[in-house]
Amino acid sequence: MAVFKTIFVLLLIVPYLGWGVYTLRLRYHDHTELKSPIEWATLISVFFVNVLFLNTMKTDLGHSPGFFFFTMLALVASFSALYGPMLVSRISHSFVEFTHPEQMPDNVGPDFSPAESLEAIGDWDGALQEYTVLARIFPKEPEPVLRMADSLMELTRYDEAVSMMERGLVRLNDETRALRLTYRLVALCSEELDDIERSVRVIDAYMERYPDSDKLEILENRKARLSELDEPKEVLQSSSLEPLELDPLEPPD
Secondary structure (H helix, E strand, O other), rough: OOHHHHHHHOHHHHHHHHHHHHHHHHHHOOOOOOOHHHHHHHHHHHHHHHHHHHHHHHHHHOOHHHHHHHHHHHHHHHHHHHHHHHHHHHHHHHHHHOOOOOOOOOOOOOOOOHHHHHHHOHHHHHHHHHHHHHHHHHHOOOOHHHHHHHHHHHHHOOHHHHHHHHHHHOOOOOHHHHHHHHHHHHHHHHHHHOOHHHHHHHHHHHHHOOOOOOOHHHHHHHHHHHHHOOOOOOOOOOOOOOOOOOOOOOOOO
């Protein structure tokens, strides 16, 4: 029975590491976070996995104090690297929710001045981090996300910039601005990313969200032109050309 328990605990290392890497990618590459209940459930599950792992190491894999000590250090290090940012984020959010009212006044909005100061000196990485913080504090506001996209554009990280623009587009409630952003997204996807299918999906998303827009015909024409570009071109063969002989040409005398 102890053997099966040990195998089960060791197999838990795979999802433990995989889920940790995935959450780090969401946080630092996609600049987003999981929902609060999911993060709390993750932290509680990880805590019990660590306790179970330590208990197994202590009871079933020998009683060497040195082995147990270094195993505990390894677990602490892995938890800090994989789940430390999530734990700090949850504690910070909980502290803010505890010390501030649940509903912010309507006139309170994001303060972009620190990020704009960093932009003025060309520190686009720093500005991106500032906008990321604001996007987490104001998750329903489109402006921080769209400014993140602008910073990513300055850093020539076009794929991430497009993802941020798509996220901001969903949050926009202004049809005119949404149309301008759609045009910009289509241009980026088709020219910078060479992704025609993504451009078409952006147009479809706008047309689905604004079915009564007076720009639908223009968008349909743009979509048709993009679809033509995405079609594979046929290789034309001239009837006047003769196929080469299978045997190599004989050298001249």
